[in-house]
Amino acid sequence: MIVAIDGPAASGKGTLGKRLAAHLRLAHLDTGLLYRAVAHRLLAAGGTLDDEAVAAEAARNLDIRTLDPEALRGPGMGEGASVIAALPAVRAALVELQRDFANQPGGAVLDGRDIGTVICPDAHVKVFVTASAEERARRRHGEFLGRGESVTYEEVLADIRARDARDTARATAPLRPAEDACLLDTTELDIEAAFRAALAIVEAAGQRLASRG
Numbered sequence: 001m002i003v004a005i006d007g008p009a010a011s012g013k014g015t016l017g018k019r020l021a022a023h024l025r026l027a028h029l030d031t032g033l034l035y036r037a038v039a040h041r042l043l044a045a046g047g048t049l050d051d052e053a054v055a056a057e058a059a060r061n062l063d064i065r066t067l068d069p070e071a072l073r074g075p076g077m078g079e080g081a082s083v084i085a086a087l088p089a090v091r092a093a094l095v096e097l098q099r100d101f102a103n104q105p106g107g108a109v110l111d112g113r114d115i116g117t118v119i120c121p122d123a124h125v126k127v128f129v130t131a132s133a134e135e136r137a138r139r140r141h142g143e144f145l146g147r148g149e150s151v152t153y154e155e156v157l158a159d160i161r162a163r164d165a166r167d168t169a170r171a172t173a174p175l176r177p178a179e180d181a182c183l184l185d186t187t188e189l190d191i192e193a194a195f196r197a198a199l200a201i202v203e204a205a206g207q208r209l210a211s212r213g
């Protein structure tokens with residue numbers, strides 16, 4: 001089974017993706033890490049984020065086995081990732097890698113912005129996770145404080161709003177729910193309740209699949 005989870009920054013996609021994958025015994029890919037890794041590589045080499053050919057080359061050379069979530073999840077890298085994610089050549093360079101991951105035997109859970117619309121349009125189940133920008137900022141700010149990062153709630157909210165705007169407005173693979181996605185608003189749900197709601201969506205899709213034979 002292929003499970004596609006999309007949604008805006010800090011909506012809880014990764015948390016749900018990881019838990020669903022563990023529950024269903026499927027592999028999980030947080031595709032945001034791919035874009036973060038490209039931005040990180042360019043900046044670490046002293047480069048800029050606006051050279052599409054150089055960024056696409058960095059994307060082609062990514063090895064998902066070497067992604068380091070701890071290093072890539074700090075404040076700042078999300079913004080850089082969303083800048084290079086708007087470059088069509090970068091997105092094109094990452095399509096095959098993501099589809100290969102999704103099509104592994106048994107299936108997989110992938111979370112990102114365009115999984116249900118572009119990467120896996122035939123996914124067996126698609127969930128579009130949302131929450132208010134203020135609630136997402138509250139959660140992400142708490143996460144950063146827990147990691148010892150020095151950043152204000154206002155800065156986190158501004159980053160989330162800027163990324164939402166860029167990710168939704170870009171011409172290539174903009175953030176939007178697939179037509180056949182189930183919407184899951186977690187603003188009022190804690191992690192456990194959100195997981196149970198997402199699992200119910202996945203199980204209903206599994207039953208539909210089974211009844212079709």
Ligand SMILES: Nc1ncnc2c1ncn2[C@@H]1O[C@H](COP(=O)(O)OP(=O)(O)OP(=O)(O)O)[C@@H](O)[C@H]1O
Nearest residue numbers: 009010011012013014015139143186189190191194
């Ligand atoms: N329903 C929830 N209630 C409270 N906190 C949550 C909920 N879901 C996720 N969180 C917390 O919110 C933060 C963001 O969640 P997560 O990293 O899963 O979001 P994301 O959508 O994958 O983010 P990104 O877009 O940056 O990859 C984490 O600290 C996570 O523990």
Ligand SMILES: Nc1ccn([C@@H]2O[C@H](COP(=O)(O)O)[C@@H](O)[C@H]2O)c(=O)n1
Nearest residue numbers: 031032035081082085112113114163167
């Ligand atoms: N499928 C995806 C995944 C991510 N992006 C871009 O990367 C940025 C960082 O992603 P996080 O999920 O780690 O927050 C995000 O803001 C997007 O611009 C993407 O375009 N497609």
